[in-house]
Amino acid sequence: MLIHQIPPKPDYLRVKVGRRLARIGAVALKNTVYVLPRTDSAQEDFEWVLREVTGAGGDAALIEARFVDGLADADIEDLFRTARDADYGALAKEARDVEARLDARALEDVARRQADSELGRLERRLEEISSIDFFAAPGREAAQGIVAGLRARLTPPTPAATDEAKGSPSDVKGRTWVTRRDVHVDRVASAWLIRRFIDSEARFKFVPAKGYVPELGELRFDMFAAEYTHEGDQCTFEVLCRRFALDVPGLSAIAELIHDLDLKDEKFGRAEAAGLAAMLTGLALVHPDDAARIEHGSALFEQLLQYFAKRK
Numbered sequence: 448m449l450i451h452q453i454p455p456k457p458d459y460l461r462v463k464v465g466r467r468l469a470r471i472g473a474v475a476l477k478n479t480v481y482v483l484p485r486t487d488s489a490q491e492d493f494e495w496v497l498r499e500v501t502g503a504g505g506d507a508a509l510i511e512a513r514f515v516d517g518l519a520d521a522d523i524e525d526l527f528r529t530a531r532d533a534d535y536g537a538l539a540k541e542a543r544d545v546e547a548r549l550d551a552r553a554l555e556d557v558a559r560r561q562a563d564s565e566l567g568r569l570e571r572r573l574e575e576i577s578s579i580d581f582f583a584a585p586g587r588e589a590a591q592g593i594v595a596g597l598r599a600r601l602t603p604p605t606p607a608a609t610d611e612a613k614g615s616p617s618d619v620k621g622r623t624w625v626t627r628r629d630v631h632v633d634r635v636a637s638a639w640l641i642r643r644f645i646d647s648e649a650r651f652k653f654v655p656a657k658g659y660v661p662e663l664g665e666l667r668f669d670m671f672a673a674e675y676t677h678e679g680d681q682c683t684f685e686v687l688c689r690r691f692a693l694d695v696p697g698l699s700a701i702a703e704l705i706h707d708l709d710l711k712d713e714k715f716g717r718a719e720a721a722g723l724a725a726m727l728t729g730l731a732l733v734h735p736d737d738a739a740r741i742e743h744g745s746a747l748f749e750q751l752l753q754y755f756a757k758r759k
């Protein structure tokens with residue numbers, strides 16, 4: 448925890464310190480109280496800020512703290528996730544803007560070169576945000592998928608890449624499917640989709656969001672570097688439907704709902720989105736266990752499938 452008081456002069460110092468704190472991923476508890484996870488690199492980052500403040504005549508103290516009352520570690524982790532989600536959301540919007548301009552001028556080499564330059568900047572920015580995403584903000588997969596999809600558009604496909612994009616349920620039967628803990632919208636729906644249409648013998652494994660190394664025979668979904676995750680402007684549910692060529696009555700409507708809830712871009716504007724969001728939030732509150740969420744969520748999506756399949 449860094450507590451500091453910046454002198455009124457020079458004027459630029461407050462802006463400079465604020466930018467440095469943002470770059471290292473610190474979040475504010477109060478105007479002059481910032482926190483980072485307790486690591487050697489975080490301590491070093493805060494020490495640089497401390498020297499900057501005290502060197503300019505201000506006051507600063509670096510403290511190793513433990514929350515006893517009022518705030519819990521989980522509350523602080525949510526602050527970090529919220530901050531990084533805002534960063535990922537802004538980056539995803541920029542990537543969509545680049546893609547929209549490319550669509551409008553797809554045949555112009557100048558437009559493609561400009562898009563490639565902007566994409567390079569976005570890729571560097573994505574790497575910067577990921578490096579300070581200490582608690583795996585949920586917006587990361589969407590941002591990575593949009594940026595990766597834009598890169599794929601600007602890169603001619605190879606035969607190997609084309610073959611890899613194809614999928615068949617017979618190729619993945621009886622696998623262990625791995626995803627992040629604390630499953631919610633896209634992961635609950637994707638787990639139902641996998642067991643219902645892709646791998647009826649699927650087993651699910653829930654792991655930390657960062658640092659997991661897959662074992663032999665495991666397939667990851669909706670997590671960093673997964674075999675099946677966000678691609679371009681598609682959520683994991685949509686990617687699974689496309690990669691396995693699932694053409695089932697009612698399924699496209701569910702895919703649109705999951706897209707709107709997960710990417711929050713209102714692309715399809717489904718009227719049912721708010722109701723489904725409330726039901727899935729209630730599901731998460733009633734069932735803290737991930738396996739239970741998938742079990743009860745699967746019943747919900749089965750009912751939705753029947754509903755949309757019979758609708759004209």
